[in-house]
Amino acid sequence: MKPTRKIAILLYRYFPYGGLQKDFLEIAKELQSRDILLKVFTRTWEGNIPEGLLVTEFGKRGLTNYIKNKNFVNDSFDALQGYKPDLVFGFNKMPGLDFYFAADTCFKKEALNKHPITKLTRRFRQSIEYETAVFGSYSSTEVFLLNNKQAYDFKTSYQLNSDQMIVVPPGIDLNWNNNEPVDLHSIFDIHLEDKVALFVGSDFRRKGLDRAISSIHCLNSNNIPFTLLVIGRDNIGPYSKLVQNFGLNEKVKYLGPRDDVASLMKSSDLLLHPAREEAAGNVIIESLVSHLPVATCKDVGFAEEVKNFEGGFVLEKEFNQEEFDNLLLEICKNNGLEELKQGMLGLERQDYFFSRFRFIADILEERVNG
Numbered sequence: 001m002k003p004t005r006k007i008a009i010l011l012y013r014y015f016p017y018g019g020l021q022k023d024f025l026e027i028a029k030e031l032q033s034r035d036i037l038l039k040v041f042t043r044t045w046e047g048n049i050p051e052g053l054l055v056t057e058f059g060k061r062g063l064t065n066y067i068k069n070k071n072f073v074n075d076s077f078d079a080l081q082g083y084k085p086d087l088v089f090g091f092n093k094m095p096g097l098d099f100y101f102a103a104d105t106c107f108k109k110e111a112l113n114k115h116p117i118t119k120l121t122r123r124f125r126q127s128i129e130y131e132t133a134v135f136g137s138y139s140s141t142e143v144f145l146l147n148n149k150q151a152y153d154f155k156t157s158y159q160l161n162s163d164q165m166i167v168v169p170p171g172i173d174l175n176w177n178n179n180e181p182v183d184l185h186s187i188f189d190i191h192l193e194d195k196v197a198l199f200v201g202s203d204f205r206r207k208g209l210d211r212a213i214s215s216i217h218c219l220n221s222n223n224i225p226f227t228l229l230v231i232g233r234d235n236i237g238p239y240s241k242l243v244q245n246f247g248l249n250e251k252v253k254y255l256g257p258r259d260d261v262a263s264l265m266k267s268s269d270l271l272l273h274p275a276r277e278e279a280a281g282n283v284i285i286e287s288l289v290s291h292l293p294v295a296t297c298k299d300v301g302f303a304e305e306v307k308n309f310e311g312g313f314v315l316e317k318e319f320n321q322e323e324f325d326n327l328l329l330e331i332c333k334n335n336g337l338e339e340l341k342q343g344m345l346g347l348e349r350q351d352y353f354f355s356r357f358r359f360i361a362d363i364l365e366e367r368v369n370g
Helices: 019-032 065-083 107-113 122-135 148-157 209-221 237-246 261-265 282-289 303-308 321-332 336-343 356-369
Strands: 006-010 037-042 054-057 087-090 099-101 142-145 165-167 195-200 226-231 252-254 270-273 294-297 312-315
Touching (some): 019 037, 209 270, 226 261, 282 294, 282 303, 294 303
Parallel strands (some): 006 037, 087 099, 099 142, 270 294, 294 312
16 A cells, blocks of 8 residues: 655635635645645634645734744644655745745845835845745745746746746636626626626735726726726725725725626626736636636736737736726727627637646645655
């Protein structure tokens, strides 16, 4: 009988609707299907735990994020002494990982734009220390990267050997295509003449909700009626004030986290994703296979996929609201959105968009088999 193959997975927090968390869970399911024993170490877990998945919660010990992160790393590696895994796979940057899934951007690169006072904090120094532990020239960690833009940012900031950097294909739920469109106008009481735009993602500021709301104001001001459905979890206070100032109270609806995003995408006319910072943006891949045109900007990792598959537009310059809105007006006039949708037919059948989890599991399985 073969000895049990064991992988330890580390992540700070699990909750059902996070992009990182969705990737973690799909990769875990794929590994479990290959009879690999998994044990997850996390501070907190929200929601159901899948059958057969072992989860250890340490809780949030400490008053600051700096202390919480430090305690989590110490607790995890103390616990690993007893578990004795074949490899350690992390979804957050920290020392001691065999593999790291890079779900976020390069902190060192983003730090160039931080306020000088921020750079004096312990949390800032810890973020640089933990990122260097993964990407520094002495590191042996192998890194899964989501796209070429992200790979370029890390390569220009660190000296990690190229052999340790693995760009993975996109990956969305294999059941995505099983979801059917719904009547959004009836369900959400939207005016029949309105087209429907989606904004999908928590952390509203980073994902650019204020920019999306401004674009909806521009469209409506130019007699192109649109309603915006906001999907995700965050404080809506600052955005409600912006909506009120623009007179869009009936045009912006907050739906919170949803389990039916696939159906909503297949029923909408446009995805607005003008993020300030986004390592990849799985929501863009989900839109492409749903034939939903995308309006985004160069700071989003998967903007390259929008260009490659002609699924909308990308603002290539530093973000400017007027320029973004002008591009948006162009594709929303003269049946432009419908032409884009027609050009996206068939993308849902391309295996490329669904292959991330198998790709990663293949590599991890090869490593644990030695």
